[in-house]
Amino acid sequence: MGRIAYVGEGCTGCKICSVACAYAHDRTFGxxxxxxxxxxxxxxxDYPVVCVQCAKPRCQEVCPVAAISRVNDLVLVDENACIGCGACVEACPFGAIILHPAKRIAIKCxxxxGNEPQCVKFCPADVLKLKELAAVAQEKRTKG
Amino acid sequence: MGQILRVDLTRQKSAVEQLPSRLVRDYIGGTGFAARILFDELKSGMDALDPENRLIFATGPLVGTLWPTSGRWAVYAKSPLTDIWGESHCGGFFGAELKFAGYDMIIVNGRANKPVYLWIDDGRIEILSAKNLWNRNTAETTDAIREQHGDREIEVACIGPAGENLVRFACIMNNYQDAAGRAGLGAVMGSKRLKAVAVRGSQSVRVADDDKFMELVEDAHERVLKQPQAREMTKYGTPLLVAYKSEIGELPTRNHQTGIFAGAGKLKADTIRAQYFAKTRSCFGCRIMCKKVNRIPEGPYKGTISGGPEYESIFSLGTNCGIDDFGAIHKANQLCNLYGLDAISAGCVVAWLMECYERGLINRGQCDGLDPTWGNHGAMVTLIEKIAKREGIGDTLAEGSYRAAKKLGKGAEYVMHVKKLEISGQDGRTHRSVALTHAISVRGADHLRSLVTVDQLGYEETAAKRYGKDKLPEICDPYVEKYKAAAVKDTEDAFAIRDSLIVCWYSCGWPPIFWMPDFAAVAAAATGIKEFGRLEELYRIAQRICNLRRAFNVREGLDRRHDALPKRFTHEPMPEGPGKGQVANLEIMLREYYKLRGWGENGIPTRRTLGELGLSDVAAELERLGRL
Known part of the structure; x- marks a missing residue:
């Protein structure tokens, strides 16, 4: 599956990734x-922060209603089960899960x-990539 | 979305209104809205620093979306520098945040009895004490407000000490480096004792036809990506222009005396990139990413690190003062941002002083012991601080060069201004269309309400597409007047729409990617108002906006006499370089422009023209005042 990887430098802070993401999920711009x-x-x-799809997700561990699961290396929130308590927000070491400002349920990458990630597609600096962790490591090794 | 926030600082009250649908249909957003509101709500002849002046912060229908350069916002009021229509646009992140808080526009009037700032947290509006913010620079103010509310993502539009001290060319800053620079609207904010507007928005912007809108957005991103000059802008930013303007002999130097600057090589974009470049940054939602952070590694300005300077600052604080020390220009530009001064007017006021000094019209004693000779960067940097603090000679310069010359009783013939606004970094002698642009622009000597680039930068293909093949080669010849009035008018119309949507000028004027057909398609998709999609209707709206802004100035007593250039451009031929011997022949273009606009020979819109644009009420008002 991979994850959204910010490899190296070059983020210019334009926030297009956030807006493209919000549109992909809500069809509104924010x-x-x-x-x-x-x-x-x-x-x-300037740098982007996004869920790294932890192998042992703390958000999953602390969720009192088991709304968070890990499926095929991807950490997912069941929006119907989520009660919006925010325990996952407190538990995430990266600040990569929040409550949706209007719906008040947990949202994350x-x-x-399974579609093309829109942040990757729109990033003007072309620094966001969908990558397997092994590929990220290999690239880093190659670059020295 | 779709709300207007009205704030009365005298009564310490605010109210939220729904955006009238008629206003949207007739004026789109941003500049269009402001034109209607300032004309309706201001009385002619009022002092711009009077509490009754309206200060408008506006966005437009594209702001906050994925359209590639839509991170824009603008401020409007009667200008204390020019005493006419004041308008200033800005990048950064404030515009999108205001939209996300649910407002298309804030209209501020009145005057607080003590310094305040406005706190907008979605639907919660508070007028809070700015006691601890007064006297602080724009970066400190931004940091302090974010700290106070415990949220580092709050967006702040604020003034620095220059705005508090009513420097007539004080600006309004957002995001440390983005300025609503021109026309002194920071002083209007200062006169209202409004230190800052701080916004937090958690909502999202909806468009009417999102499938169509996204189709246009994707195409737009692709077109920016493919444009080679847009890529150059991403790499170098606006300092790119230094080399180009140097080559064509139009890099304004020593108070616009010449277009050739010996030290230009030290200020070229590739030199800056090699020696000072630290990082590329961006405004909200931009694919061009022209913002550069530069750092000075050595010399007297060692350690200066800041966004900028843009081309216009390199011209105003650099070449126009005969200065080729990039460190000094960078330092002065940073000071302008921190104190909250328009870097163009600030540099140009210093350039004017330097010319007066050169000609012996002012002595060292009058300059507080400084020696403002061409190239004296130490004096220039000190003068910037003195202006912001209104200290000594700075108090005189803080009035702007037009008023400073009156106060001094000397040097009026060397004030490079139109309608009291210091001239930006172009020269109408070697770029004829810009001579007309400077002369007719609604806020004075401006390069942003219209700027034809096809002649200066030789975009023949674009010129043929926009104006017809038959206009070549003249339309692309910077030294002839032919067809320039039509091009200036068309560009002014297109920019009126651009400034109402609101999108950035980069990608419209330069490089030439988007124009009216693109605006028509995207405006219709975003708003669902089908009429916007008809080019003819969009031009009608553009003309309505341009005529209404003009009517605002006519009501203030302006006419043809004020559409004038300094003698230097019309009577002193360019002394050297590729454009040697060129002068601007303004009259011929001016006559043609008025005709195309449907204005009388006196430069005043006719009753018929106003009536055709649905502005009969405006005509009646001008008639009542004896101006029609």
């Missing part, structure tokens, strides 16, 4: 309903449900 976010700091820092 940042806070995205499942990928950009951290911006002065004067030189689902790799666009």
């Amino acid at each position: 940042v806070k309903a995205g499942r990928i976010w950009v951290v911006k700091e002065e004067p030189l820092t 689902d790799l666009c449900g």
Whole structure:
């Protein structure tokens, strides 16, 4: 399956990834309903944060209603089962799961449900990739 | 979405109104809305710093979406620098955030009795004390507000000390490096004792026909991606223009005396990239990503790190002051951003002082002991600080070059302005269409409400497509007047729509990717208003906006006499370089332009023209005041 990988540098902080993500899931344009976010700091820092699909997801461990599961290396939220308690938000070490600002249930990267991830497709700097972890490691080794 | 937030600072009250559908149909958004509101709500002759001036923060139907350059917003008010229509556009992230909070527009009037800032948290509106923010620079203000509310993603539009001190060319800043720079709207904000507008929005923008909209969006991204000059912009940003303008002999130098600058090589984009480049950044939702952060590694300005400078700052704070030290320009540009000064007017005011000094119209004592000779970058940087603080000579310069010359009683003939706005980094002698643009632009000597690029940058294919093959070669010849009035008018119309949608000027004017047919398609898909999709109707709206803004200025007493260039452009031929001997022949273009606009020879829209555009009420108002 892979994950959304930000390999190296080059994020310019435009937030198109968030907007494309929100549109892919809600068909409206926004940042806070995205499942990928950009951290911006002065004067030189921009980087994206998105779920890395942990092998042992803490969000899954703490979910009191078992709404989070891991299927084919992908961590998924059952939106019907989620009660919006936010325990997963507190447990995630990366800040990569949030409550949807309107629906108030947990949302996180689902790799666009098997379709082409829209953040990858729209990223103007071309720095977001859908990659297997092994491929990420191999690339890093090759680059030295 | 679709709401107007009205804030009365005198009464400390706010109210939310629904956007009237008629306003949307007739004016689209942004600049269109502001034109109607400022004409309706302001009285002619009022002081721009009067509490009754309206300060409008606006977005448009494309802001916050995936359209590739839609991270824009704009501010409007009567300008304290020019005493006419004031409009200033900005990138950054404030516009999208305002939209996500549910507002297309904020209209502020009145004056708080103590410094305040406006806090907009979706539907919650508060007017809060800015006691701890007053006197702080724009970066500190942004940080402090984010800290106060415990959210680093809050977007802030604020003024610095320059706006507080009512410097007539104070700007409004967002995101540390993005400025609503021109026309002094930061001073209007300061006059209202409004330090900042802080916004947090959790909502999303809906478009009417999302399938069609996304089809257009994907095509638009593809077209930007394929445009070689857009790629160059991504790599170098606007400093790209330094080399080009140097080559054609139109890099305004020493208060626009010439277009040739000996030190240009030190300021070219490839030099900057090799020696100072630190990072590429971007405004919201942009595929061009022209923002560059630069760092000065050595010399007196060592350690300066900041976004910018853009081409216009390199011109105003650099070449126009005879300065080729990039570190000094970068430092001065950063100071402009922190203090909240329009970097174009700030540099040009200093350039004017330098020319007065060169000609012996002002002495060292009057300059607080500084020695403002061409190229003295230390003096330039010090003057920027003095202007922001209104200290010594800075207090005079803070009035803008037009008023400063009056105060000094000397140097008026060297004030490079149109309608009191300092001239941006072009020269009408070697770029005829820009001579007309500077002269007729609604906010004064402007390069952003219309700017024909096909002549200067030689886009023959674009020119043929937009204006017809039969207009070649003249339309692309920067040294002839022929066809330029039509091109300037068409561009002004297209930009009125661009500024109402609101999208960035990069990708429309330069490089030439999107134009009216693209705006028509996307405006219709976004709003569901089919009429926007008809090119003819879109041009009618554009003309309505242009005429209404013009009517605002006519009501303030302006006419043909004010559509004038400094003598330097019309009577002093370009002294050297490829354009040597060229002067601007404004009159011939001006006559043609008025005719195309349906205005009288006095430059005033006729009753008939206004009536045809659905502006009979405007005609009646001008008639009542004896201006028609």
